[in-house]
Amino acid sequence: MPPIVRRLAGGLAMPFGSVVFAFVVGALIVGVTGANPFSAYAGLICGGLGIGCTQGENPALEISNTIVFVIPLITTGVAVALPFRAGLFNIGAEGQLLAGSMACAAIGIKFNTLPSPILLPMVLLGGMAAGAVWAGIPGVLKAVVGAHEVVTTIMLNYVAQWLLRFLIIGGPLQLGPGTSKSLPIGDGARLATLLPADNSLIVLGLPSSVFRVHTGLLIALAAAALFAFLLWRTSFGYEIRAVGQSQKAARYAGVSVRRTIILTMLIAGAFSGLAGAIQIAGVDHNLTDKYFSDTTGFDAIAVALLGLGSAVGIVLASVLFGALHSGGAIMQSDAGISSNLVLVLQALILFSIAANFVGAIRRGLPIGRKPSALPPELPPAAGLMSEAATAPPETA
Amino acid sequence: MSGVEDIFRLLFTANLWQATLAAAVLLLLPALGGVISERSGVVNIAMEGMMLTGAFFAVVADLAWHNAWLATGVAVLAGALMATIHAVVSIQFRADQIVSGIAINIFAAGLTVFLVNRIYGIQDIGHVTPSESLPYINVGGLDQIPFVGKVLFQQNVVVYMALVLLVLVHVVLFRTRLGLRIRAVGEHPQAADTAGINVYLIRYSAVITSGLLSGLAGAFLAIGVSNTFVPNMTDGRGYIALAAMIFGKWTPVGAFIACVIFGLGEAIYDNNSIIHVSPYLLSMLPYILTLVVLAGLVGRSTPPAADGLPYVPGSE
Numbered sequence: 267m268p269p270i271v272r273r274l275a276g277g278l279a280m281p282f283g284s285v286v287f288a289f290v291v292g293a294l295i296v297g298v299t300g301a302n303p304f305s306a307y308a309g310l311i312c313g314g315l316g317i318g319c320t321q322g323e324n325p326a327l328e329i330s331n332t333i334v335f336v337i338p339l340i341t342t343g344v345a346v347a348l349p350f351r352a353g354l355f356n357i358g359a360e361g362q363l364l365a366g367s368m369a370c371a372a373i374g375i376k377f378n379t380l381p382s383p384i385l386l387p388m389v390l391l392g393g394m395a396a397g398a399v400w401a402g403i404p405g406v407l408k409a410v411v412g413a414h415e416v417v418t419t420i421m422l423n424y425v426a427q428w429l430l431r432f433l434i435i436g437g438p439l440q441l442g443p444g445t446s447k448s449l450p451i452g453d454g455a456r457l458a459t460l461l462p463a464d465n466s467l468i469v470l471g472l473p474s475s476v477f478r479v480h481t482g483l484l485i486a487l488a489a490a491a492l493f494a495f496l497l498w499r500t501s502f503g504y505e506i507r508a509v510g511q512s513q514k515a516a517r518y519a520g521v522s523v524r525r526t527i528i529l530t531m532l533i534a535g536a537f538s539g540l541a542g543a544i545q546i547a548g549v550d551h552n553l554t555d556k557y558f559s560d561t562t563g564f565d566a567i568a569v570a571l572l573g574l575g576s577a578v579g580i581v582l583a584s585v586l587f588g589a590l591h592s593g594g595a596i597m598q599s600d601a602g603i604s605s606n607l608v609l610v611l612q613a614l615i616l617f618s619i620a621a622n623f624v625g626a627i628r629r630g631l632p633i634g635r636k637p638s639a640l641p642p643e644l645p646p647a648a649g650l651m652s653e654a655a656t657a658p659p660e661t662a
Numbered sequence: 663m664s665g666v667e668d669i670f671r672l673l674f675t676a677n678l679w680q681a682t683l684a685a686a687v688l689l690l691l692p693a694l695g696g697v698i699s700e701r702s703g704v705v706n707i708a709m710e711g712m713m714l715t716g717a718f719f720a721v722v723a724d725l726a727w728h729n730a731w732l733a734t735g736v737a738v739l740a741g742a743l744m745a746t747i748h749a750v751v752s753i754q755f756r757a758d759q760i761v762s763g764i765a766i767n768i769f770a771a772g773l774t775v776f777l778v779n780r781i782y783g784i785q786d787i788g789h790v791t792p793s794e795s796l797p798y799i800n801v802g803g804l805d806q807i808p809f810v811g812k813v814l815f816q817q818n819v820v821v822y823m824a825l826v827l828l829v830l831v832h833v834v835l836f837r838t839r840l841g842l843r844i845r846a847v848g849e850h851p852q853a854a855d856t857a858g859i860n861v862y863l864i865r866y867s868a869v870i871t872s873g874l875l876s877g878l879a880g881a882f883l884a885i886g887v888s889n890t891f892v893p894n895m896t897d898g899r900g901y902i903a904l905a906a907m908i909f910g911k912w913t914p915v916g917a918f919i920a921c922v923i924f925g926l927g928e929a930i931y932d933n934n935s936i937i938h939v940s941p942y943l944l945s946m947l948p949y950i951l952t953l954v955v956l957a958g959l960v961g962r963s964t965p966p967a968a969d970g971l972p973y974v975p976g977s978e
Binding site for chain 1: 707747751752755756757758760761762764765766768769771772773775776777778779780894898901904905908940942943945946949950952953956957958965
């Protein structure tokens with residue numbers, strides 16, 4: 267086997283092995299509770315990929331629904347992966363996404379009469395700015411006083427959630443008394459769907475208006491490309507990676523660790539905020555109570571880890587998790603299995619990646635053995651934790 | 663401004679402080695678990711999931727056996743089982759402890775609703791009312807003391823247990839050999855190992871203890887306070903407990919003070935008929951206060967030195 271193939275196979279064993287592990291353990295859980303894992307997974311595959319549907323589902327529609335889930339996963343996945351490279355763990359993608367969606371909705375409602383060429387950039391940039399602020403606070407706190415970004419981003423997730431509830435229940439964006447949603451954004455703030463929203467045009471057996479897949483897909487793919495370019499082709503990307511490898515070494519190389527931490531978080535927040543804005547502009551057109559239980563920003567952690575922090579990996583992992591979420595609904599209606607099984611699978615994937623079960627199986631189980639240190643594929647966030655938590659990274 | 667006067671009058675009612683203490687205990691139990699776990703060097707953001715698991719199994723067991731104590735036992739064990747997963751993954755397999763914690767929380771959120779639907783049917787979203795719940799106990803004699811009696815001695819049995827546990831954890835951590843060992847393992851595991859302390863044993867015990875305590879909190883929530891299970895019913899309390907732990911600078915007493923402050927906020931907005939601020943804005947306060955503390959405005963809050971670092975025997 268040529269070395270390049272062997273290296274590739276070695277690198278891919280962890281993500282693929284983790285997914286297989288999750289599905290096997292998930293099947294055991296389904297089986298133990300007296301249900302049929304095969305019909306559960308058949309529902310997931312039908313709903314996620316449009317393959318093997320038995321209840322007359324339209325495959326094209328299922329794929330379209332999956333892509334709608336994939337779009338924000340790519341964008342928030344990038345928002346988790348970029349700080350990973352700098353040794354920062356952004357658990358706050360969810361809060362940043364909510365901040366972006368709230369800003370997008372507020373602007374889209376306030377200026378609802380403006381034409382699209384002006385309003386659409388306004389709502390998208392507004393969402394990015396709000397997300398950047400939401401991530402910038404932990405960035406500044408980390409850089410200046412050494413406050414751990416994991417804790418600060420968790421706190422800000424909840425602040426964003428409560429702010430959202432305030433805004434649409436009794437607050438300034440509420441549609442009307444007794445509702446828990448906002449007014450709709452103006453037509454000019456909406457992202458176009460890829461297919462025309464036309465009831466009379468029949469595409470693949472269905473009116474084209476039912477296909478919700480929208481132009482946000484192009485923005486998300488551009489975001490992934492931008493992430494790769496920024497990380498590998500710019501001097502700032504080099505600085506991010508240097509800080510992630512060793513703050514001390516980066517400092518000796520003349521990199522401002524503080525500036526890098528703050529900028530990395532600002533950019534990450536802008537990506538998450540963009541995801542939130544795209545959801546409002548492209549899918550929902552208003553804030554609703556379904557955002558209270560949104561988990562995109564947490565799914566993004568799994569996406570970034572499973573995608574090994576690379577742009578292509580993030581897109582592929584997003585397709586997997588998008589398909590799982592989209593397929594969950596079909597699994598529930600066709601096989602009668604709660605769509606929450608998807609969360610169980612996701613958690614199992616995370617356990618497997620974090621603990622590097624695949625590597626452990628290869629080496630033999632670690633019990634009573636002399637181990638290598640941390641799972642090598644993981645981003646370098648963990649190792650820096652205590653160094654960063656105890657002292658400000660730079661004393662100028 | 664009658665609003666300010668109303669709040670002021672509210673602060674002098676025993677009802678408010680009674681509710682404050684109950685709300686504080688719901689946070690204190692997982693917070694104590696967090697303190698023990700992190701003092702031993704294992705980062706624990708999984709209290710939310712362990713508590714939710716405890717709440718779910720408390721309701722299931724209570725419905726099956728109609729005995730609140732048996733149900734509480736099951737809840738405590740369920741919390742410990744979740745903690746054991748966190749311990750195995752993060753101590754034995756040296757996983758990133760934050761990823762493992764997130765995975766526990768997602769796992770608990772998904773598994774509980776999945777099981778509700780498997781056990782009680784897909785139509786029923788799992789609103790089940792236990793026929794037995796954890797009792798409220800008035801301590802004879804003491805409960806008649808004006809004000810104090812109502813606040814301290816007319817409470818749920820779990821409140822008394824939690825206050826005893828608070829003292830116990832404080833004494834064990836700071837006044838016993840075991841406590842010294844736990845803290846040594848969390849500050850410098852290599853040195854502790856050299857001194858003959860079993861690092862893995864201490865860390866496993868500490869993490870599992872955090873699961874026991876969070877499971878108890880879940881039982882209190884499900885079959886003491888609300889008598890039902892609702893998907894995701896912990897609603898961020900495990901994370902507020904995390905905040906309280908940091909706010910209290912990784913000490914039991916400090917965490918308790920933070921829990922009382924956060925519990926007071928909750929008790930005040932439960933009285934929101936006289937408050938004219940949105941309860942949703944008030945709900946942000948625990949998180950914003952914690953950010954302020956982390957910003958160093960109220961003194962530094964520093965975790966144990968080896969918190970979050972897997973221990974590799976023989977490493978430097």
